[in-house]
Amino acid sequence: MTAIPLLFNLLPYRPSATGLSRYVERLLAAWPEQPLPWQLRLSACGAAELSRSVQLPLEQRSGRMRWLQRQALVQHALPLRRLLRDHRPERLYSPYTDWLWACPDVPQVITCHDLIPLHWPNSRRARWRSRFWLPQQLQRAALVVAISRSVADQLIATGLSASRIAVVTNGIEPQANPIQAPSSRDCLVLARHAPHKNLALALNGFAALLAREPRWPGRLVVVGAPGRCTAALRRQERELGLTDRVSWCSGLSASALDALMRSCFCLISPSLMEGFDYPLLEAQALGLPTLASRIPVHAELHHDAALLFELHDHGDTMACLLQRLDREPALWRQLSQAGLRNTAVHTSQHQANHLHQLLQAPLP
Template sequence: MPLKVCLDLSPIVHQKAGLASYARELTTQLVVMEPGVSWVAFHYDRYPPTPLPSPLDALPRRVVPWGAYRWRLTTALRHFLGLSMDGFFQGVDLFHATEHLLPRLSSVRTVFTLHDLIFLFYPETHKPLNRWFLTLMMPRFLRAADAVIAVSECTKRDAVRAYGIPEEKITVIYEGVSPRFRPASPEAIQAVRAKYRLPERFILYVGTIEPRKNLTALLEAYAALQSRNTQHAARLVIVGKKGWLYGGFFRRLRELGLEERVHFTGYVPDGDLPAIYSAADLFVFPSLYEGFGLPVLEAMACGVPVVCSNTSSLPEVAGDAALLADPTDIRALVAAMERALTDEALRASLRARGLERARQFTWEEAAKRTVEVYHQVLGP
């Protein structure tokens, strides 16, 4: 009988930003690349807000009809009480947890993807209930899993240091860049410029509006940049929906008087992102902490110069293809942004190095190495 693998696609149907991108791109590649495997889709919530995309929508499904809170609480209680949840996954050989929740399984082998430990290092950037759940359950999930996939060496080091997880249990598998992220045509750029009312020149940020993204520092740096060159300074465009604990960001936006200089698009479908990246003069990603930092590579793949933080996984991901700056040092951010906007030789070099860097990260390779982890867990 063919191997039966259950993939947790909950991040996709619940639009969980970076987790959704990871789950969608990786599992799509797995399904296409390994047709001999019997793939099964799993998600919680009987009526999720977002349908699964093709080809994932054609997979047989296991669905827990509960919402997020009940599913999380049930999983936590089952772990504490030592009660198996195998009944949800009968006939499955392996379950892959693509987000930070692992059912307690006894007869089903498990692989757990660890994206980051932000809640541990920057607890103030998480809602209290989410922080409590992850603090309580993350070490249990990591120990219970048969194998752990970390999306960067940084994330692996964090897990080993924080929880004493054996290094040999964790395999680092980088995320990839979808082929659709490439320099867009002038026609595509013109179309998104009109659709989202984008300014002629702009600095771009893509991601959720939440504390760890350090967007208040980006506002401070942008305001300082404006004061240096008010005649030709580019506008600031923020692409992404509101996440949580974003009140301080909008308060600082008003205090700096930037309401007319900062343009918000809200949520943007993935299909429009390559042209928006391509239209930008500069991409800035000032996060305090990232488990991987996929938008950096997406911007590079579209030929945009990048400035990003010199913390956590970002130096590992960006290599020498971006200007790195301390995200807590506004002067350093301003200096890096100004150089990347005004030094034409540097801009050309960053574009070339960025395109080459992005080509090194593919979902095909990520899927291939993920299947190797499955086989290691299941044995011969």
């Protein structure tokens, strides 16, 4: 039997423009050790394999396997005990909240990105999984990595011991040529149409801004996949008289999104709950000022780098801050520089180094 010191569980990984996928991609790209750790992953045909490749798995050819990945059930459809019988890991790390049942005697470290499904499940299955399945995985893990102090506090509130939680905040890569001045008055929101993303507040805030500034030359640009809230949001758009002032886009390529962000006036995140909120940091890395709802994770990570607005005033605070940002060019530049300083602290290299040290240390 060949022992593997550290095995990454990448079975749930699928190439997509989601925060989870970008988390894995950034982590492995910045990993401080070469060759990369061994990875348990899926080949394109849906078979489990062990690999140290820097090339992440491709999209699954099997629709069934893609469905299993979306439902976090891949490991239960594969003969993993047989695969790992001759290659026993000494420690297992999952960048997902995915405790590997095929290795019950191996110390496992798993990552908890958020507890949003406990509050805003997108289906009955998600509600069941978060209430009954997630606690079992958290309790079995030797250590749970929280991606922010806010997530750690939520885990403690569910009953998980603080001694079994480590906070390793996310990071992103530095960007070249940050913008120096706004080239439009377009306000950008990057969020799918989900209840916790709170896009209704963004519409209310933009309508309040137009009431204050009828000649505002920009649009509200919303980039994100449609969902259960889409019909209600489009109805709200019409009721607020914003039909010609809001641009909806379901998705963009990386290059098109970069160009769009560089052309906007600011980025707005009106979320009710987040584990980390990548878009804020991605905008700040480009020098784009950010405005965010006053929720714990935003106050934790962006109190000096973003303008925080209230959640329950129908967008009035948001409108006031946008108006101020427009009237005070010095504030726009100050916020741009503050964002760049924030991203210099929260880098993917720092995140990978911290996690690497954690995985080498004795577990509690």
